[in-house]
Amino acid sequence: LSKGKIGALIAIEKNDSLRDYIESGVKIDSKVTAELLQTIFTPNSLLHDGAVVIQHNRIVAASCIFPLSQKQDLSRVFGTRHRAAIGLSEQSDALIIIVSQETGDVSLCGNGKMTRDLDLSALRQNLRNNFKHRGAK
Numbered sequence: 001l002s003k004g005k006i007g008a009l010i011a012i013e014k015n016d017s018l019r020d021y022i023e024s025g026v027k028i029d030s031k032v033t034a035e036l037l038q039t040i041f042t043p044n045s046l047l048h049d050g051a052v053v054i055q056h057n058r059i060v061a062a063s064c065i066f067p068l069s070q071k072q073d074l075s076r077v078f079g080t081r082h083r084a085a086i087g088l089s090e091q092s093d094a095l096i097i098i099v100s101q102e103t104g105d106v107s108l109c110g111n112g113k114m115t116r117d118l119d120l121s122a123l124r125q126n127l128r129n130n131f132k133h134r135g136a137k
Contacts, residue, residue, distance in 0.1 A: 001041060007101030008041040009051035009081045011066070014130075016092040022053050025064030032059055041099075051084065051096075067091060069112075085109040095130055097123070 001008045011018060026047055030036055032054055040047045040062050050063040069086035078086070085096040089109045096109040107116045108126050115126065 001038060001099045002104045002106050004038075005101060005104040006038070006041050006043070006099065007081055008037065008097070008099040009066070009084060010037070010097040011051055011053050011064075011085075011088055011094045012096070012127075013053060013055045014093045014095065016094065018053050018055065018088075018092060018094060021051075021064045021066060021088070022055070022061040025050055025053070025061040027061050028059050030059045032057060066096075082107065082109075082114065086112060086114060089113070095127065 011021070036059065037052065039045060040052060040059075042048060047062040050065055052059055053061045053064050066084040067087040068080065068083045069090055071086065079100075079102075081098050081100070085098045085107070086109055088094055088096055090112045093111070098107045098109060098114075099105075100107070105116065106118045106120075106123055107114050108118055108123060109115075110130065118126065
C-alpha cells in the first residue's frame with residue numbers, strides 16, 4: 001500500500017469494542033493478508049472508502065466510518081484519514097494504521113497520539129510492543 005501510495009485506514013481492536021464502527025461498514029470474515037488489504041483499498045474498489053477493522057487477527061469489516069477528531073490544534077497536513085484515526089483513538093484503545101495517499105507515509109495512532117513516517121520495521125516493533133503487554137481482541 002505504501003509503495004503504491006494507496007491510502008488506507010486500518011483499526012486493530014484491542015480491549016474496547018469497535019462494534020458500532022463495524023456495524024457502519026460491510027462485514028467480512030477473512031484472514032488478514034496483504035493481497036486482501038490491497039484489493040480493499042485500491043481506488044475504485046467498492047470498499048476503498050472508509051476503514052478496515054481487524055478483530056482477533058481477522059478482517060471483520062471494511063468501508064467503516066470513524067469519528068473525526070475535533071482537536072483544534074491538529075496540523076493542516078492531516079487529512080480526513082488521519083483525523084479519523086485520531087478521532088477513533090480518542091474514543092477507544094484501538095491502534096490505527098494510516099497510509100497516506102499523497103506520500104505513501106505510514107503512521108500509527110493510539111491514545112490520541114500519532115507516530116508518523118514509520119518504516120516497516122518500526123511499524124512491526126510498535127505493534128509488537130502494544131500487543132505484548134495487553135490482551136488484543
